[in-house]
Amino acid sequence: MSGLWPRAVESLKAALLETQEYVRLCMAAVRGTFSRPFYTHDVIEQLELIGLGSLTVVLLTGFFTGAVLALQSGMTLDQFGARPYVGRLLSASMIKELGPVLTALMLAGRVGSGIAAELGSMVVTDQVSALRALGTDPMRKLVVPRVLAGFIMCPILTVVANAVGLLGGWIIAVLQMRVSSSVYWQSVVDGLYIEDVWMGLIKPFFLGFIIVTIGCHVGLRARGGTQGVGRATTSAVVAASVTVLVVDFFLTRLLITVLF
Numbered sequence: 001m002s003g004l005w006p007r008a009v010e011s012l013k014a015a016l017l018e019t020q021e022y023v024r025l026c027m028a029a030v031r032g033t034f035s036r037p038f039y040t041h042d043v044i045e046q047l048e049l050i051g052l053g054s055l056t057v058v059l060l061t062g063f064f065t066g067a068v069l070a071l072q073s074g075m076t077l078d079q080f081g082a083r084p085y086v087g088r089l090l091s092a093s094m095i096k097e098l099g100p101v102l103t104a105l106m107l108a109g110r111v112g113s114g115i116a117a118e119l120g121s122m123v124v125t126d127q128v129s130a131l132r133a134l135g136t137d138p139m140r141k142l143v144v145p146r147v148l149a150g151f152i153m154c155p156i157l158t159v160v161a162n163a164v165g166l167l168g169g170w171i172i173a174v175l176q177m178r179v180s181s182s183v184y185w186q187s188v189v190d191g192l193y194i195e196d197v198w199m200g201l202i203k204p205f206f207l208g209f210i211i212v213t214i215g216c217h218v219g220l221r222a223r224g225g226t227q228g229v230g231r232a233t234t235s236a237v238v239a240a241s242v243t244v245l246v247v248d249f250f251l252t253r254l255l256i257t258v259l260f
Contacts, residue, residue: 022217025143029213032137032144039145046149050111050212051156057106058157059164065098066090066165070172083177087184088191090169095192095200099162101248104207107154108240112215115146116236119219120229128220143216147209154208155201162200195259203251207244214240 073089119142122128128138166188173179215236222232 025217026213028139029143029147032140033148037140039141042145043148046145047153050149051153054107054110054157057110058103058161061102061106062161062164063168065102066094066168067172069093070169071176074177084179084183085187086173086177086179087187091166091188091191092196094165095162096196099165100158100200100203100207103158103161104154104211104244105241108211108244109237111150112211112236112240113233115212115215116219117229117233119216120222120232123220123222124225124228146216147212150208150212151205155204158204198259199255202255203248206247206251210243210247211240214243
């Protein structure tokens with residue numbers, strides 16, 4: 001017991017230090033977004049890498065999520081004779097919650113890990129130090145373009161995931177559940193309110209920002225050669241995924257209070 005308390009204090013201090021450094025990185029990234037120099041080419045490159053590079057996994061995730069949700073909910077609705085309302089349930093679930101969260105989790109696995117590995121490799125091979133020696137701010141050159149790309153592309157990818165999710169649900173509703181197309185799409189429209197749409201569009205901006213900044217923070221603090229890069233990659237995925245779920249809960253509470 002005598003050694004347990006000092007270890008707990010050291011762990012707490014380390015966690016507070018990491019939080020402080022993460023907040024500093026976020027503030028520096030925001031400042032760098034609204035001041036010169038601005039690396040437009042790097043921003044466009046990151047938009048392509050994060051947006052187009054993640055499109056396939058987002059399409060597959062959204063489509064099969066919508067399909068399995070329609071399949072499972074249809075079985076439940078059949079018990080109450082409410083099969084035509086499958087579109088209403090699917091649209092509310094996908095647009096308010098499943099679309100933003102699943103897209104963010106896919107980005108955390110693909111983009112967060114990639115950023116952490118890339119920046120971690122640059123740190124351990126002294127490329128970041130070389131940038132500083134040449135008079136280039138690594139925050140503006142490496143972090144700001146990725147933060148902007150994640151902030152912009154996460155909502156776009158979420159809209160794509162919602163669309164293909166509704167399409168997957170439509171295919172199951174028509175082919176498996178024998179619900180007519182007009183009834184399904186009318187149910188989709190009837191189940192949506194403008195507050196639901198706003199909630200589904202606001203969340204991805206915050207989630208995209210969190211995923212990319214965590215990846216940058218963990219990558220820039222990588223130490224210990226290739227093993228350190230591996231640990232940073234794993235830490236980035238775990239931290240981003242857990243933070244996405246936690247932030248989603250508090251955002252949902254806040255948006256319900258504000259919008260409804």
